[in-house]
Amino acid sequence: MSRVKIGQVAQAAGVSVDTVRFYERRGILPTAERRPSGYRVFNPTAVDRIQMAKALQELGFTLDEVVDALAAHDQGGATCDSERWRLEAVVDRIDARIAELTRARRAAAESLQDCHAGRCRLTTVTRPPHGPEQPDTT
Template identity: 75%
Template structure:
């Protein structure tokens, strides 16, 4: 498949296909004498798998590692569960951080509504 066909089939841009190839999500494509990349039909499925992992919260490096583990043929749910556990732990920490920021912003908003705007003291707004 040419790069444009892979991109259309996977629902991504040609630039995304090139990027994924550079980052190791896709193996390097063969080249025709004309220089055009030629990908196996499985490339679109691999891109969809990578996007699905990213949608779960995996970083691109984690996606590459997970796909490499799959490529060895040794990957099982039991052997790869730690990857998803790490993603969930990272998401939990991010949620906790966002909750702290939201509490602070809500408190600041309540103070502003009560006429005691903290933003004035911080020099952000004029009294």
């Protein structure tokens, strides 16, 4: 089987050479062979592997989750039933992030309305909700 240089892998996968090296260090790609010249050479399937990793990341998988999902795939144990929990965790995390962003957007929109009304909260120092902090005397 022919081997391909790191630059060829990167170009074919649409990533940088640094990303290929990073994926190799993280275990997403198997360790590359080294030519006598020191150049890394990969199995051509490295391109597919990178594209799988990028697709999982685009779904919201963390890098650790990508490594785990690909390891399960490599071991032949990745089925819809066995991997459903990974996707459920991603969906839960995305829902939580959407809720955070919704709260942040609401607060920013309220501040913007205050600015239009001449009451810009961003330039006003406010007290904590329970009054000024008291020094700890204990």
